[in-house]
Amino acid sequence: MAGNRLVPRYAHTDGLTRLAYTVDGTFLLTVGSNLVIRKFQVGSDEEPESIDNHQDPITGIAVSKTHFCTCSEDATICIYPINNSSEHTLLARTTLPVRDIAYSIDGDWIAIASDETAVKLVNTKEPTQIHSLRPSKTSNKHVSFSPNEKFLAISSCNGILYFYDNQSRSLLKFLTNTILSVEGDSDLTSKAIWHPSDGTFAVANSENQVAILSTDDWLALYKLTPKENYSSITDIAWSSNGRFLAASFRDKGILIWDTLSKEIVSEHHYSNVVALAWQPFANVLSFTTNQGVLYNCPEVIPFSGSITEADFQKSTQLTNGHKKRVILDEDEEELYRNQNTNENAAAAADITNGEEDFGDFNENALDDPLDLDGDSYMVNEDELEVAKKRKARPIHGHQPVSFEDGARKRRLLQFAVHKPVYAGSTPWQGNRRYLCLNLVGCIWTVQQDDGHNTITVEFHDESNHRKYHFPDDQRFELACLDEEGALFSAPATEQSPGVIYYKPHVDWSRRSEWALMLPMEDESPISIALSSSVVVVCTTSGYVRIYSRTGFPISIYRSKQLPFVACSAYKDLVLIVANGGAAADGTPQLVYTIEDISKNYVYQSNDGLALPPAGELLSIFFSDVGDPYMYDSDGVLLALLHWRTPGQAKWVPVLDTNELERRKSRQESYWPVTVADNQFHCILLKGSARYPYFPRPMFTEFPFRIPCTVMTPDAPTSVPSLEELQLRNVILLTLTEEAIDEGNVSQEQQLQVTKLEANIDKALLQLIQKACTEEKLERVLELTKSLRRTPSILAAQKIALHHSLTQIAEKIGTLLPAA
Missing domain, CATH: 2.40.128.630 (Lipocalin)
Structure with missing residues (x-):
């Protein structure tokens, strides 16, 4: 297929484009910089329906079972019924351009990433219900919900990937050195792309690789390396069955890996590809370019002995070989009814041709090596069956024993490493x-x-x-x-x-x-x-x-x-x-x-x-x-x-x-x-x-x-401003005095010390004046004790006497050095 040219469909003008299939695969929706939504009927060559609603370029699209949603640089988010796209609802507005949106799995919530520092969660049925998540003090580029409804992933422009609990809205984990640090309007991707069923996710890392990570330990399970000279990943997409993964590269085109063999099975040379989407349960990949062109690539994966058309007709949970789970039968369900096993559904048929894999379990090896008489550990048949079932049911997150996964286990105790910092240096920007x-x-x-x-x-x-x-x-x-x-x-x-x-x-x-x-x-x-x-x-x-x-x-x-x-x-x-x-x-x-x-x-x-x-x-x-x-x-x-x-x-x-x-x-x-x-x-x-x-x-x-305090704008003589000024000069004085203690005192340093001491006392005297006005006697005495020079203490005493505070003036007099 790499050599066959596809028929282009000119959906939009030059600029960023995005696309998405409806859940049932009936329609293909595209958006772009010409402010128009295109609604293509899958399998039809007729002209698509055009929907014109936004005032600025459209930057994202998301779909649920019954609706689809778009976002734009005009800072609006709109919802449309799939079967009646002429009707739309303005869901929310932001103050800055919106970069990405995502539907929750049940379709009840929309996550919004914009140039604001907060990610908003808006209820689609009650738009007044809004949650704000502020993972960092920088803007955010992408959002995505996990298919198991546990996590919301937020890709921040600072290069950190944040994970929130989808129920409690609390921050669970953040990963550094995992995704690219890109600007909000960049065509490069830093999004967490979730596997359809097994709880893993894929990201583009700084080495132009696609890394697949697990939410069990937040470590990379494996990395897919592109061919030489492939760089700048713009999008990633899983096939519906979760077996194949496609990645688009800015200048070279598209590569597709079989995640079972970790090998590239398809390659397509189309430059400037910015968005990918697999047709649900079909061997079809659609993609758009930054020239606004849409391509549909049928039979994108060549069929072979190990890859058949039937592979695309079902969702295969165990495609990657690293998340092998055992499902319980009815008897085991009774034994473990209090334990959570619903996450392991649909996996039993793929395990050793329907037979339970007991690993190294051996009925004849039940005898303890120290059991000299051979009968000190006796089991009956019922207990033996229970032991088998316990052995067959692995601990949550258990990995099959292999060299690669064994190495992964040994990495469990490794923690994130802070990347090197180069003061005054920037990364490559262009050439x-x-x-x-x-x-x-x-x-x-x-x-x-x-x-x-x-x-x-x-x-x-x-x-x-x-x-x-x-x-x-x-x-x-x-x-x-x-x-x-x-x-x-x-x-x-x-x-x-x-x-x-x-x-x-x-x-x-x-x-x-x-x-x-x-x-x-x-x-x-x-x-x-x-x-x-x-x-x-x-x-x-x-x-x-x-x-x-x-x-x-x-x-x-x-x-x-x-x-x-x-x-x-x-x-x-x-x-x-x-x-x-x-x-x-x-x-x-x-x-x-x-x-x-x-x-x-x-x-x-x-x-x-x-x-x-x-x-x-x-x-x-x-x-x-x-x-x-x-x-x-x-x-x-x-x-x-x-x-x-x-x-x-x-x-x-x-x-x-x-x-x-x-x-x-x-x-x-x-x-x-x-x-x-x-x-x-x-x-x-x-x-x-x-x-x-x-x-x-x-x-x-x-x-x-x-x-140290909440500052009052344009009020340099307010109490907070004076408190900050005094503390600032104390810190600078400390730094200067410590340098002088090292020796080699210069005249400039001596003058600096005198100036800083004068500034400290000046700020303190102004605070003393305000405290005397409010008759805060304890505060007056406390501030006076912080004065550094004798003339300043005398000035504080005069201020107290001016306000007829003779008692505090006498106490200030005791702070003066003896004559």
């Missing part, structure tokens, strides 16, 4: 990406047609250095940039080892440029860092390799915690983040180490990184004065206090970007760059964008604002 972007400048690379890349290094201030570029034959994947030079690294390949390359901006000695190869076999850099003193390389072999700026090796050691996540450097300070096991909820627990290379002294060793619940690390770095900061997936910037004292470090939030006043009126996020001058430098990302693109964007600075 280009940023390798590094900071306050000095940026490094970006472009893929060329002849197989190599071109790297460009440019600076914000070109009065010091000019932009330059050079060909990249090594395919560098990581880079760092400072005022003196640039550091690059490339992974190991079959032909060459991992490479570290340093290139100065000005080669005054004509020999300052250097490169070295990592000595271990298949050793690749995971994370690199560059400071004014050292070069840090963390590798896949678990080594931390530290070099001087000239490439001279200074130190090497193997990390106690692996794999690495990130590293950063400032002068002689090195900060390394790694996976440290799992938290109580099964999420990755990250740990960090801070070491001074010149002193060979470790300040913090494998201390826990304070991530939010179900959150991820987005960036970690040193500020312009050498204090560690981190930015998490919740949009919170945190500073590390007391990090120079072993065991005393703690992460303190200094800015919650969700509380910014501009965020309340805009749909935007913030891509972290660094902290300088006690301000958060970032790049604004509009809508659902997650990474900056070209041309090089401008930086935006936000001052710190501690999330």
Whole structure:
């Protein structure tokens, strides 16, 4: 079939298209960017019925037994009866474009994923019944209900797959590093596609594979690998019998696997395919392209000795060979009436030709090896029958014994691993990406047609250095940039080892440029860092390799915690983040180490990184004065206090970007760059964008604002604002004083301490004034004790006397130092 061209049906104009069959397979429905719904009669060449209702491109369609539903970028969701499509009901509205919808199995609920951060569940019979699920602070791309009515899967644009209980609406599980992180309007898929009957689901992973996962342990059962050069999966679809799985690839076409043999059984070369749908219980696959063209492919799977037309006429629950279940007969049902067995229906006929599989059960092996007289363990025939039935009924989630499934069992105790974090770097967007972007400048690379890349290094201030570029034959994947030079690294390949390359901006000695190869076999850099003193390389072999700026090796050691996540450097300070096991909820627990290379002294060793619940690390770095900061997936910037004292470090939030006043009126996020001058430098990302693109964007600075109180807009002298101002200056003063305690005090630092103390006392005196006005005497005394300078205490006493609070003024007098 791959060689036969199909007859196109021009259903829509250019743009995103979606399609779905009705449950009985009578109609095929398509939607697209021309605002029209097409209703095709299956098996008929007549012109389809056209339904025009939405005002903007239609982005999704879902079907139940009696109705179908559509969603659009006009932020509306409409329901139509299948047998009378001219009538429609406006089910719900959102404030932003809708990206996907899904019917519950009973047809009573519609799940809605939009550019809003919340997924809405709307009752189709009582639209006023609405549940909001907010899995993260980013928008969501896909939703899907499991056929067993247990789960609702939500694919977030942050690359995390969330699972909610369909009854209690509570979050059950989330999976990281499982799906792609894609924008809401992208044609790539991150949807969980449920198997028709066995409780597994398929997703497209970052390696352009289709992974099949089980809800028993949330691990991958197996992965289906496409042919070479197949990439960018746009849709996935199971056949009705659950045996075959089709995936469409943006540029190459469609591949179909037989999940029994895990082999590709059909291939179709059609570019720009964006949506797939199998005709129910038929060997027919329909698909649409982003040119709005519909194709119907009959006999899409070639028949053979193992594949017949009868295979498509029934639903086969045990198709994949990894979820083999045993059904109980009437006698066993009586024995186990209190146990849940309804999930195992329709499986008994497929088990060993109708006979029960007792595994290694042996009637003659009932005697205990220690039963020397042979009669200490006696059973009668009834007990033997019960034992057989218990042996035949496996524990929930039991897997047949095979090499592949045995390996899967051994992975049950493995937990999710946090993916590496590359500060200042972006993934490929088209044929280009940023390798590094900071306050000095940026490094970006472009893929060329002849197989190599071109790297460009440019600076914000070109009065010091000019932009330059050079060909990249090594395919560098990581880079760092400072005022003196640039550091690059490339992974190991079959032909060459991992490479570290340093290139100065000005080669005054004509020999300052250097490169070295990592000595271990298949050793690749995971994370690199560059400071004014050292070069840090963390590798896949678990080594931390530290070099001087000239490439001279200074130190090497193997990390106690692996794999690495990130590293950063400032002068002689090195900060390394790694996976440290799992938290109580099964999420990755990250740990960090801070070491001074010149002193060979470790300040913090494998201390826990304070991530939010179900959150991820987005960036970690040193500020312009050498204090560690981190930015998490919740949009919170945190500073590390007391990090120079072993065991005393703690992460303190200094800015919650969700509380910014501009965020309340805009749909935007913030891509972290660094902290300088006690301000958060970032790049604004509009809508659902997650990474900056070209041309090089401008930086935006936000001052710190501690999330300690509910702030009052445009009221800098309100009590909450003054409380926040005082706490912010206390945190900054703590960081400055701890740096001074290290020695080498500069005049600028001394002036900074004086300024911060004055700001703290000024805010406290204003709070004391307000407390005196309200006659809150205990609060006045408490605030006065926090004053740092004697003149400020005297000022507080004068404020109390001004309000005729002589008693509290006397108490304040006792706080003054003795003359």
